[in-house]
Amino acid sequence: MTRIAFIGGGNMARSLIGGLLKTGAAAANLRVAEPQAQARESLGRDFGVATFVDNQLAVADAEVLVLAVKPQIMPAIHAQLRDTLQRNRPLLISIAAGVRIDQLERWFGSLLPIVRCMPNTPALIGAGATGLCANLRVTPQQREQAQHILDAVGITRWIDDEALMDTVTALSGSGPAYFFAIVEALEDAAVAQGMPRETARILATQTCLGAGRMLVESNEAPSVLRQRVTSPNGTTQAALESFSADQLPRIVARAVAAATRRGEELAAALDKS
Numbered sequence: 001m002t003r004i005a006f007i008g009g010g011n012m013a014r015s016l017i018g019g020l021l022k023t024g025a026a027a028a029n030l031r032v033a034e035p036q037a038q039a040r041e042s043l044g045r046d047f048g049v050a051t052f053v054d055n056q057l058a059v060a061d062a063e064v065l066v067l068a069v070k071p072q073i074m075p076a077i078h079a080q081l082r083d084t085l086q087r088n089r090p091l092l093i094s095i096a097a098g099v100r101i102d103q104l105e106r107w108f109g110s111l112l113p114i115v116r117c118m119p120n121t122p123a124l125i126g127a128g129a130t131g132l133c134a135n136l137r138v139t140p141q142q143r144e145q146a147q148h149i150l151d152a153v154g155i156t157r158w159i160d161d162e163a164l165m166d167t168v169t170a171l172s173g174s175g176p177a178y179f180f181a182i183v184e185a186l187e188d189a190a191v192a193q194g195m196p197r198e199t200a201r202i203l204a205t206q207t208c209l210g211a212g213r214m215l216v217e218s219n220e221a222p223s224v225l226r227q228r229v230t231s232p233n234g235t236t237q238a239a240l241e242s243f244s245a246d247q248l249p250r251i252v253a254r255a256v257a258a259a260t261r262r263g264e265e266l267a268a269a270l271d272k273s
């Protein structure tokens with residue numbers, strides 16, 4: 001059984017730990033370093049994992065180290081961990097948005113096997129989507145280890161060109177928030193027409209779930225599923241023409257470009273720190 005240490009015990013670490021335990025990992029093999037006492041208590045209570053205030057204690061004998069802290073925290077942790085990591089050479093997995101592999105190599109040691117990945121919050125319910133990218137030091141066995149950890153919370157895809165990791169972040173990393181925003185907007189639109197909010201929310205939510213399940217279970221292209229809803233001169237056509245007049249694809253493309261840019265900016269800011 002692989003010994004895995006997490007640096008940061010927040011939302012994403014909790015999702016990954018929950019998924020790993022559900023898919024057969026032993027709590028005894030998982031350690032978490034987390035500064036917040038409340039978060040440490042709940043990790044211990046909910047998952048039975050060992051928790052630490054001291055990052056070095058958590059990583060002492062880890063074969064895999066998952067960096068699950070905000071990008072801005074990376075410079076603060078590398079000074080503490082660099083020596084231990086240089087000595088033990090665990091597989092380093094970073095889930096931080098924007099942070100590039102060359103930055104991780106510079107901070108934690110250029111000889112380390114490193115996987116940069118980008119999961120998303122549906123990982124919490126085992127329905128996550130993760131893109132992964134490895135440096136040349138990652139062995140086939142370590143690729144499997146990384147994939148196994150992320151497969152525990154959803155689907156995974158390897159991304160060969162690291163430049164596309166910011167696109168993964170802008171698509172599936174941030175993506176759940178886009179769908180929540182659309183559900184909020186649908187709900188508000190129905191409320192504005194006089195519908196009680198609770199009814200509007202449940203109808204919008206179930207519509208999102210149903211459409212998502214159809215995408216996954218029918219295996220048909222989104223455009224085909226869309227056309228099937230759209231009766232000639234019917235209600236859907238009226239709504240889609242309105243989307244078109246408001247240039248929905250352009251709105252979405254601009255949003256994805258903004259998220260991609262922010263990922264690049266996060267990394268550039270760290271280059272200066």
Ligand SMILES: NC(=O)C1=CN([C@@H]2O[C@H](COP(=O)(O)OP(=O)(O)OC[C@H]3O[C@@H](n4cnc5c(N)ncnc54)[C@H](OP(=O)(O)O)[C@@H]3O)[C@@H](O)[C@H]2O)C=CC1
Pocket residue numbers: 007008009010011012013033034035036039055068069070071073076077095096097118119120121173
């Ligand atoms: N949320 C999302 O949808 C996604 C997030 N990510 C990435 O995952 C990473 C974590 O995000 P998320 O889980 O949402 O963030 P959280 O803030 O929930 O978790 C990060 C945790 O790390 C703790 N922490 C802060 N400093 C240190 C330190 N020096 N050593 C150890 N732990 C520390 C934080 O404590 P404190 O609160 O005290 O700072 C916090 O509990 C980010 O880099 C983000 O880019 C990736 C995919 C999706």
Ligand SMILES: O=C(O)[C@@H]1CCC=N1
Pocket residue numbers: 097169173174
């Ligand atoms: O908003 C963020 O920066 C993180 C990365 C992807 C989702 N949340």
